[in-house]
Each structure stands twice: as C-alpha cells, then as structure tokens.
Amino acid sequence: MKKNGLFKFGLLLLILISITSCVSKKDMIYFQNDEVISNELHKNYAPKIQTDDILNITVSAREPEAAVVYNLYKGGGQSSSTDPITYLVDNEGNITFPELGKIKVSGLTTNQLKNDLIKRLEVFITNPIVTIRLENFRVSILGEVKSPGPYNLENEKVSIPEALAMAGDLTIQGKRKNILLLRTNGDKVESIRLDLTDKALFKSPYFYLAQNDIVYVEPNRAKVNSSAIGTTSSLISIASALLSLVLILTR
Template sequence: MKNNYNISVLLFLGLLINTSCVSKKEMIYFQDIDGVEINETIKKYEPKIQEGDILNINVSAIDAMAAAPFNLYEGTGIGTPKPITYLVNSDGEINIPVLGKIKVEGFTTKQITTNLTNKLKSDYIKNPIVNIRLINFKVTVLGEVKAPGTYPVLNERVSIIEAIGMAGDLTIQGERSTVMLIREQEGKRKSVTIDLTNKKIFNSPYYYLAQNDVIYVAPNKAKINSSAVGSNAGIIISSISALISLIAILTR
C-alpha cells in the first residue's frame, strides 16, 4: 500500500504541475517592441472633462484687484484661505463668479483655459493668466496585481502601464493578454480588452487612461486550475488512492 500511496502522490503532483504551467510567451510584456512609432494623436492625448470632475481655477493679472472677483476662497478664519473648487454638474457646466455658467464637459483643461482667457480679456482684465487643474483624477486597478486599489493622478495624464506600475505590477498569475479596461463616458459604460503582450498597445486609443477608469486583471488559466485542484486536493488524492488500491486488488 505504501508504493500505491507514493504513486498517488506522484500522480497528484504531476496533475498540479500540469495545471500550473505558464509559457514564456504568456508572461512577457510588449513582445517585438523594436521599431514601434508612437502615433501623433496618442502623443498629444489630453483627458476631457466629465460630469462629476472637480476643477481648481485661478485667475491672476498684473492688476490684482481686477482679478480678485474671479477667485473665491473658503472661510475667513486663521490660516491660509483655501480656494473654492468647481464641480462639473449634470449639465456639464461650472458656475464662475461674474462670468456665470460655463460649459466645460467634453473639453480639455487647455481648451477651457483658452476659452476663459478670451472671455476675461475681452471684457474684464488686461492680460489675464488662467490656471486650471483637474484635482480628482483617479484610476482603479483590481484583480491579479500586487497592490489593488484606487490611485490619484496629479498630472492629469497616466498610461495603463503607469497605472499597473502604481499597483505594483501584475502577479505571476495575472492574465496579461486580456486585461479589461472599464470606462464611463457621456453616461455610458463600456469595456475593452487590452493585450499587454502586444506592442500595438502603444498606439491604442486606450493607452492613456481617462479619469475614473477601472482596470481589471483576471487570473490566468494556471491560477484558476490550481485553485480548483487546491480546493479538492483531499478528494483527488483519496480518489486516486482508492483507484490504485482497486487496481492492485484486481491484478493480484
């Protein structure tokens, strides 16, 4: 029976190794990357403002008194006043002092800056300087990564590669060829599949992420199969032992 048990263990280990195998091709990122030229549109990518975004807007000029009405601050207590931020409402607008409601949804911060500068210059301030920042840009990375979570992005631009890097990279059990990107735009949610092993990712329209994007890395087949084997290991060993014992009895 000892020999039979040893055989069952060897069979089980063989089964475990077989379900845990991952090829080199499935693990390597950006294969055959040499010679890839980045599309000009991708190079110039800028995120567009969406409903629910929060903007920080500062207006300055040589004449500080002329710019003051366009800069509101929270509270009047001790300490440095905190500038009021602007939440993009369900109509895609923000409400700026003096100027009133301004449509911002669907525009980049650069385009909004140009628009506000022109409005101020034409009627209110000589040579205004407008600075706009999107302050609640964040992305979420879930699944087979070392540190899943939600990550803030300070510079309003982050690639899927950088986001995965912030999450500590994929684990060895992560499926690299079918990473899911979930994005919500204009009230509609869509998902796309991205192959991190393919060099075409560098020219994908989804290479750079939009605010609130969600990345999900599914477990690969080896992880799924090993999980199934692990949860039923006792049953598998018992079944194999019983089968070998039966064969031993029948072949005596």
C-alpha cells in the same frame, strides 16, 4: 503487475498536474514584437472634462487686484488665508464661474477650457493667466495585481502600464493578454480588452487612462483551478496520499 499499473497511473497524474500549473513564456512577457511605435500618436493626449468632475481654477494677472474678483475662497471672502473654492461640473456639463456666469466645460480638455477662459477674461483683465487642475483624477485597479485599490493621480496623463506599475504590477496569476478597461462615457460604460504582451497596445486610443477608469486583471486558469480545489502543491500532496493509500490497500 497491478501495482505497476497503479504506479504508472499515479506518476501520470502527477505529471499532468505539473503541466497544467505551468505558464507559457509568451503569456508573461510584455510588449513582445519589435515594431517601432510613433510618439506622435499620443503626443497631444489630454483627458476630457466630464460631469461630476471637480476643477480647481485660478486666475492671476500683472495687476493682482484685477483678478481678485475671479478667485473665491471657501471662507466666503477673497483672502488667500483660506482654501480656494472648486467648481463641480453639473449634470449638464456646466460650471458657474464668478462674473462670467454659466460656462459649458464638459467635453473640453483643461487646456481648451483655459484658452476659453482667457478669451472671456481679456475683456476685463490685461493679459490674464489661468491655471486649471482636475482635483478628482482617480482610477481603480482591481484583480490580480499586488496592490489593488483606488489611486488618486496627480498627473492627468497616465498610461495603462504606468497605472499597473503603481499597483505593484500583475501577479504571476494575472492574465496579461486580456486586461479589461471599463470607462464611463456619458450614460454608457465602455468595455475594452487590452493585451499587455503586444506592443500594439501603444497604438490604442485607450493607452492613456481617463478619470474614473476601472482596470481589471483577470486570474489565469491556474489561479481559477487552485481557488476551486486548492493550491497546486496541495493537489500534489493529495494525489500522493491517494496513491499511497491505493498501493497499501492493494498489497
């Protein structure tokens, strides 16, 4: 009778361990509702220029010699044989541009800055062409993803799902309903929680990443428990060994 009770206790313990290691289907599947999301919500999205950003700005025109003075190079001259200089946005949100002097750029998109520069340059150049690129568009992806780390992005319009895909997607132990996004906004850091299992994510103003964003994927309860005590298989092995020992000692 005593052995039978111990056997039942051990069996119940094994069942409980197996149950706690299971993950609900609803916790794993992305974008679960069938709501139709309008593409207009993010059609014109573009990241804003921030302090400490590095800008690559090139000016050209039909008459190349007219634009030469606005394109400086690291070698100190105006020859294409060396790399063009880049422009660091200072703490006040300004850059100093050749011939035009100090220009306020923080808070603008690259397209808005391009249009502003074209208007300024039209006084000196006929039909100027301006191209601008953010050189330091980088995000960091941490936590329960297959390849965590910093990612330098060529595209300035990258969504949360795209960034996570670049990091190899979430591991089975990652919380899909509670993604943490950390975003620097001036002298403040915003903390935003996002749910990958809900299609409403596409409506979020944080669907697209900004430069220097940090995305953190928390571990689920099973991962936290296994890190404290060991893996689930180890728990089962330990429980089995303890049960065998108790049965031997009570014979």
